[in-house]
Amino acid sequence: MKLQNKTILITGASSGIGCELARQLAHESNRLILIARRDDLLRQLASTIPAHPHDHITFQCDVSDADQVKDICDWLISAGIDIDALILNAGVNSGFNIRAIDLATFQQQMQVNFFGAVSFVAHLVPQMIDRQSGIIAVTGSLAGYRGVPGAAAYSSSKGALMNFIDSIRIDLQKNNIQCTLISPGFVKTPMTDKNDFIMPFMIPVEKAATIIIRGLERRKTEIRFPWRMSTAARLGRRLPDALYARIMQNGRKKRCE
Numbered sequence: 057m058k059l060q061n062k063t064i065l066i067t068g069a070s071s072g073i074g075c076e077l078a079r080q081l082a083h084e085s086n087r088l089i090l091i092a093r094r095d096d097l098l099r100q101l102a103s104t105i106p107a108h109p110h111d112h113i114t115f116q117c118d119v120s121d122a123d124q125v126k127d128i129c130d131w132l133i134s135a136g137i138d139i140d141a142l143i144l145n146a147g148v149n150s151g152f153n154i155r156a157i158d159l160a161t162f163q164q165q166m167q168v169n170f171f172g173a174v175s176f177v178a179h180l181v182p183q184m185i186d187r188q189s190g191i192i193a194v195t196g197s198l199a200g201y202r203g204v205p206g207a208a209a210y211s212s213s214k215g216a217l218m219n220f221i222d223s224i225r226i227d228l229q230k231n232n233i234q235c236t237l238i239s240p241g242f243v244k245t246p247m248t249d250k251n252d253f254i255m256p257f258m259i260p261v262e263k264a265a266t267i268i269i270r271g272l273e274r275r276k277t278e279i280r281f282p283w284r285m286s287t288a289a290r291l292g293r294r295l296p297d298a299l300y301a302r303i304m305q306n307g308r309k310k311r312c313e
């Protein structure tokens with residue numbers, strides 16, 4: 057199914073992958089609901105992409121705040137706006153230090169990366185079930201396949217998201233609702249610009265967005281890329297625990313050398 061003339065809600069649309077998805081989807085006459093905290097960036101985006109006859113809509117929202125998410129969803133429902141696709145992409149990687157675990161930061165990552173997606177689904181899935189159609193896509197990460205050193209919070213939040221989408225796909229099987237996990241490896245965005253280690257097989261954001269849109273149109277249950285990184289991640293999942301830990305530890309040592 058071509059993503060054309062649809063109404064598509066994207067969280068994390070102010071930069072990186074979400075922003076590029078919006079740009080590409082706007083060229084196919086889709087109406088976009090753009091969500092993030094930095095409203096100035098959303099407005100700028102909405103004014104530079106191809107216009108829609110019913111106008112794109114921007115919402116300033118912290119997705120970790122359940123009340124803010126509810127207000128947006130209530131507004132959309134009361135305005136009679138049916139969402140064809142939810143792309144729940146907002147995310148943060150705020151780091152993790154095993155010697156000084158910062159619980160507040162850990163919880164906030166779970167709140168944004170996991171509950172920030174779950175709360176949109178909670179409010180908007182009944183509408184999709186009533187219409188017996190829709191797409192729910194969540195942006196996980198290849199870092200969610202298995203624990204990644206130095207990233208326990210991020211990795212856990214993405215692992216939770218993987219199981220969430222896997223579960224609801226079964227719940228929604230009879231409702232014609234596509235549930236897709238997006239599993240990127242390294243993509244060049246402001247998030248990865250902060251990293252000071254080597255990021256193998258990193259791809260440009262334009263390419264990542266094109267792969268995601270193509271995968272959604274093909275009704276894939278999972279869109280993982282780039283292929284070399286995703287093959288490594290899938291193999292890593294099958295390794296015995298001790299061997300996996302040794303390989304990851306060696307990789308970390310090399311990164312620190």
Ligand SMILES: NC(=O)c1ccc[n+]([C@@H]2O[C@H](COP(=O)([O-])OP(=O)(O)OC[C@H]3O[C@@H](n4cnc5c(N)ncnc54)[C@H](OP(=O)(O)O)[C@@H]3O)[C@@H](O)[C@H]2O)c1
Nearest residue numbers: 068070071072073092093094118119146147242243245247
């Ligand atoms: N880049 C990669 O290599 C990579 C790899 C695997 C997975 N991912 C995932 O891809 C998604 C997009 O990341 P990106 O690489 O495009 O990073 P990015 O450029 O930093 O974009 C992150 C987006 O999430 C939004 N966001 C963060 N916290 C939010 C909050 N509390 N409420 C609402 N929006 C929030 C940001 O908007 P505001 O700051 O304006 O709120 C921004 O639009 C994330 O889920 C990330 O985990 C990225």
